Amino acid sequence: MCHIDKATLNRMDFHSIITNSIWEDLLGVATKKMRGITSNYQDEFLEVIVFFESELTEEENSGMMEIKKGVTSNVIPIVYSNKGEPIFTVKEVVLNFIVAPSNINIIERMGNIGWHYLRKEYL
Numbered sequence: 717m718c719h720i721d722k723a724t725l726n727r728m729d730f731h732s733i734i735t736n737s738i739w740e741d742l743l744g745v746a747t748k749k750m751r752g753i754t755s756n757y758q759d760e761f762l763e764v765i766v767f768f769e770s771e772l773t774e775e776e777n778s779g780m781m782e783i784k785k786g787v788t789s790n791v792i793p794i795v796y797s798n799k800g801e802p803i804f805t806v807k808e809v810v811l812n813f814i815v816a817p818s819n820i821n822i823i824e825r826m827g828n829i830g831w832h833y834l835r836k837e838y839l
Contacts, residue, residue, distance in 0.1 A: 726803040732794055735832040741786035745782030752834045756827035760807040762791060765827060769818045784811040
């Protein structure tokens with residue numbers, strides 16, 4: 717039988733919570749320019765990074781801001797595990813947009829929480 721330590725389980729729960737929140741908030745606002753979504757957590761600070769192949773229009777930009785609202789409402793101030801136990805404290809959520817044309821590999825730019833979305837690239 718495989719034993720998974722509590723820290724790893726908490727990290728898995730955190731990834732799942734962030735991913736679910738992002739996917740819910742992408743409904744109706746996702747754009748074909750989106751290449752990937754990843755996140756970093758450090759010192760009670762959550763950074764959600766969204767990679768695009770080109771600049772967003774003003775309308776696309778405002779739609780993407782829904783991600784920040786949704787994630788913020790789901791994680792501030794405390795993230796709870798599936799068992800209802802507090803696992804992480806989050807004081808701030810930041811959403812960063814990065815333009816990286818599709819000829820630039822982004823797979824190595826994964827945050828410490830992991831990928832929440834990663835588009836298949838056709839070269």
